[in-house]
Amino acid sequence: MLRELYEQLKGRFPLGELSEKRPDLAFITLPREQLRPVLLHLRDQEGFTHLVLLTAVDWIEDDRFQLTYLLHDRQGARDIGLRVMLSRQAVIEGAPMESIHDLWPTAATYQRELREMFGIDFPDSPGVNEDFILEGWREIPPYRRDFDTLKYSNETFAPRPGRESQDPAQHMKAQLYPDGA
Amino acid sequence: MSFEWIKIPYALLTLFIVANYGFLLTAVMAKIAARVGRRHGIPVWQNYLDLIKNYGLRSSITHGVMFYMGPVFRLTGGVGLLMFVPTLYGTEMFSNMSFAGDLILALYFVFFGSLGMALGAGESGHPYSAIGVTRGLSQVTAAELPFALAVYAVAVQYQTLSVTEIVAAQQGGILQWTLFTNPIAVAAAMLSFLGTMMRPPFDVVLAPQEIPIGPPTEYHSSYLALMQTNRAIFPIAKIVIYMNLFFGGAASWPAFFLKVFLIYLVSVIVGVVFPRFRVEQSIRWFLIWAVPLGVIAIMIA
Amino acid sequence: MTQTNEDLLDDDLIEHAPVKEELRRRLVKGPDGVEFEVEPLRDYYCEAPPTVMPAAYSKIIEGLFNWARAESLWILGFGTGCGAIEMRPLMTPRFDAYRYGIQWRPTPRQSNLFVISGYLSVKTLKRVIRSYEQMPNPKYVVGLGSCTINGGMYFDSYNTITRLDEYLPVDVYITGCMPRPEALLAGFEELKRIVRAGKGEGANQYAERFDWYKANQKRVIHDWDMPDYNW
Numbered sequence: 074m075l076r077e078l079y080e081q082l083k084g085r086f087p088l089g090e091l092s093e094k095r096p097d098l099a100f101i102t103l104p105r106e107q108l109r110p111v112l113l114h115l116r117d118q119e120g121f122t123h124l125v126l127l128t129a130v131d132w133i134e135d136d137r138f139q140l141t142y143l144l145h146d147r148q149g150a151r152d153i154g155l156r157v158m159l160s161r162q163a164v165i166e167g168a169p170m171e172s173i174h175d176l177w178p179t180a181a182t183y184q185r186e187l188r189e190m191f192g193i194d195f196p197d198s199p200g201v202n203e204d205f206i207l208e209g210w211r212e213i214p215p216y217r218r219d220f221d222t223l224k225y226s227n228e229t230f231a232p233r234p235g236r237e238s239q240d241p242a243q244h245m246k247a248q249l250y251p252d253g254a
Numbered sequence: 255m256s257f258e259w260i261k262i263p264y265a266l267l268t269l270f271i272v273a274n275y276g277f278l279l280t281a282v283m284a285k286i287a288a289r290v291g292r293r294h295g296i297p298v299w300q301n302y303l304d305l306i307k308n309y310g311l312r313s314s315i316t317h318g319v320m321f322y323m324g325p326v327f328r329l330t331g332g333v334g335l336l337m338f339v340p341t342l343y344g345t346e347m348f349s350n351m352s353f354a355g356d357l358i359l360a361l362y363f364v365f366f367g368s369l370g371m372a373l374g375a376g377e378s379g380h381p382y383s384a385i386g387v388t389r390g391l392s393q394v395t396a397a398e399l400p401f402a403l404a405v406y407a408v409a410v411q412y413q414t415l416s417v418t419e420i421v422a423a424q425q426g427g428i429l430q431w432t433l434f435t436n437p438i439a440v441a442a443a444m445l446s447f448l449g450t451m452m453r454p455p456f457d458v459v460l461a462p463q464e465i466p467i468g469p470p471t472e473y474h475s476s477y478l479a480l481m482q483t484n485r486a487i488f489p490i491a492k493i494v495i496y497m498n499l500f501f502g503g504a505a506s507w508p509a510f511f512l513k514v515f516l517i518y519l520v521s522v523i524v525g526v527v528f529p530r531f532r533v534e535q536s537i538r539w540f541l542i543w544a545v546p547l548g549v550i551a552i553m554i555a
Numbered sequence: 556m557t558q559t560n561e562d563l564l565d566d567d568l569i570e571h572a573p574v575k576e577e578l579r580r581r582l583v584k585g586p587d588g589v590e591f592e593v594e595p596l597r598d599y600y601c602e603a604p605p606t607v608m609p610a611a612y613s614k615i616i617e618g619l620f621n622w623a624r625a626e627s628l629w630i631l632g633f634g635t636g637c638g639a640i641e642m643r644p645l646m647t648p649r650f651d652a653y654r655y656g657i658q659w660r661p662t663p664r665q666s667n668l669f670v671i672s673g674y675l676s677v678k679t680l681k682r683v684i685r686s687y688e689q690m691p692n693p694k695y696v697v698g699l700g701s702c703t704i705n706g707g708m709y710f711d712s713y714n715t716i717t718r719l720d721e722y723l724p725v726d727v728y729i730t731g732c733m734p735r736p737e738a739l740l741a742g743f744e745e746l747k748r749i750v751r752a753g754k755g756e757g758a759n760q761y762a763e764r765f766d767w768y769k770a771n772q773k774r775v776i777h778d779w780d781m782p783d784y785n786w
Contacts, residue, residue, distance in 0.1 A: 204778075206676075206678060206714070207677075207678070207714060208677070208678050208681070208776075208777070208778045209776070209777030209778030209779075210777070211777060212713075215713040215714070220713070222711050222712060222713045223710075223711035225713050226706070226710065226711050226712060226713065226715075226717065229774070229775055230706070230715075230716050230717040230718065230721075230775065231717065231718055231721050231771070232705065232706065232710065232717045232718070233704065233705040233706075233717065233718050235705075236705050236706075236710065238710075288651075288653065291648060292648040293647075293648045293651040293653065293654075294651055294653075294654050295651075295653055295654070296653050296654070296656065297654070297656065300626075300627070300656055303623045303626045303627045303656060304623075304627045304656075306619065306620065306623035306627075307620070307623040307624050307626075307627040307667075310611070310619075310620030310623060310624060311667070311691045311692065311693070312608040312609075312610075312691070312692045312693060312758075313608055313691045313692040314691065382662075467660075467661045467662055467665075470665070471661075471662050471664070472662070472664055473664065473665070474664035474665050474691050475691050478665055
């Protein structure tokens with residue numbers, strides 16, 4: 074069902090690959106400059122009127138940030154996600170990303186969060202530089218995978234001594250088979 | 255007419271009895287409301303504990319003179335109301351300071367507490383207090399209107415402004431009560447009664463569940479204890495007026511306790527059944543249902 | 556304002572956390588046309604540090620007060636983590652905490668018990684401190700769930716504190732993740748015992764070790780934009 078839509082879209086826009094998760098959920102990877110035209114087309118022509126979420130994934134091994142724009146079609150009860158890959162190095166150096174707050178006003182909040190948590194800048198988005206959840210944050214954005222949260226927590230929050238952590242699999246194995254069988 | 259000094263200890267004795275009865279009664283009413291929700295509710299002596307605790311708090315701060323005066327005015331409203339109406343009819347001991355024109359004074363005292371509270375809460379500078387005072391005053395004003403109309407209807411009916419004489423005219427059988435001789439005025443007054451008891455559905459002003467608790471937002475420790483005392487005395491004092499005007503008064507303490515309990519129960523029963531009104535809803539409700547009844551009562555009289 | 560680039564993280568930015576626009580000293584023109592100077596941090600708050608407040612002179616009176624305090628616990632309606640959900644059933648017919656003299660009050664001025672109900676993020680900690688300081692002495696703090704004890708499942712989080720007693724004096728901890736309402740009731744009973752024995756002196760402890768608590772608080776709250784003590 075979404076494959077048809079994909080084929081149809083592919084005739085109009087240069088798209089990347091399609092990855093189907095469920096009959097009513099699929100993800101399309103697409104080049105960055107195609108994002109706005111595809112979003113506009115999906116919103117105005119195909120009925121995907123609801124921006125469910127805008128989030129990011131840090132592929133630190135591939136040196137990429139992945140932005141996911143998840144859209145929902147209420148009439149057709151189907152979701153489509155658009156993936157845009159950004160160069161991680163460029164983002165860290167301050168390369169901006171286009172804002173879509175004029176398509177969906179809610180996007181401004183997501184972009185503010187991404188700015189704070191990943192350091193992805195959306196210069197046109199309203200209020201993007203205001204504090205969102207973190208107040209007075211001084212380190213690198215905490216959702217980046219090169220940020221060591223455990224180390225930060227131990228250094229900052231005075232952990233109580235005596236805490237033990239166990240690997241759940243090992244722990245259950247020791248519980249269930251004490252003699253190691 | 256010479257003033258009899260023995261009246262003062264008598265009045266204090268009345269105040270003492272009424273205050274304790276008020277503490278117990280409000281707790282019992284809270285228990286009744288809790289039982290409706292299948293809870294057990296607070297212990298009967300909880301009000302005393304809260305009172306002692308609030309007096310026992312070590313730190314208290316003030317926001318100025320009027321902040322002090324707010325609870326004092328409020329308590330004055332309750333005490334004054336009680337002092338100037340006869341608590342028990344026909345006894346020298348518990349007739350308090352009642353005199354010929356006391357009905358008008360009583361009406362004034364009903365309102366006095368709210369006004370004092372408005373001044374005090376305004377001084378505290380908390381925005382929620384200001385909101386609460388605005389809401390409280392508008393709702394109390396709307397609720398007092400039918401009561402005032404009903405009182406004037408009753409005053410015209412008995413051709414007197416003295417509560418004692420109104421009670422005297424109602425003696426001699428249950429059918430002599432204003433409840434039966436002037437039912438429309440009583441109906442208007444009872445609707446107004448619901449509104450001024452600060453119970454649901456008309457308690458949006460200072461319900462703790464609402465985000466702004468209302469006028470007492472900034473009040474704590476001894477100030478709050480003073481207001482709690484008033485919360486015990488004031489309803490009883492108001493019910494005494496209703497009892498005297500509409501339900502034949504009371505000639506002995508047992509009759510007093512019983513009648514006050516039953517009249518209080520009216521507002522509790524209504525309260526547990528109906529959900530809370532917003533302020534503009536309750537004002538509209540009073541203007542549509544209660545005020546016309548009061549006007550009719552006046553016209554008939 | 557969040558500065559991400561490393562070169563912006565130089566020292567004077569860290570030392571002087573930017574004060575929010577509305578808290579800066581400025582000139583305001585009143586409705587009557589008169590200009591006057593406003594310094595919100597000084598004008599609207601009382602900055603005097605807390606003092607140790609002595610108990611009542613007579614032991615009997617203090618005993619009476621302690622008994623009343625124990626039997627009349629007014630909880631500040633402030634939910635911080637998932638534990639706020641566990642407090643709601645206490646009001647329902649099944650648990651009915653009102654039986655034990657426990658009530659919820661909407662304003663810190665009228666409450667004497669602060670239940671930290673679960674994980675506490677740094678952003679919330681700031682609000683918690685302000686609310687706690689506004690409560691009248693004596694006041695008690697109950698830490699609910701493992702998050703307040705050692706961080707619980709958020710032990711490695713970047714913005715969740717791991718030990719509540721570093722920042723506020725805690726009277727009772729209730730373990731569990733999350734503790735059931737029964738555990739809460741048991742914890743409140745324990746707190747009552749402590750208070751009745753006259754050991755619930757958290758507020759005085761806070762006043763005594765004020766500098767230590769403040770230093771701990773300021774170490775995690777980087778944008779400190781309020782007075783050191785708010786009454």
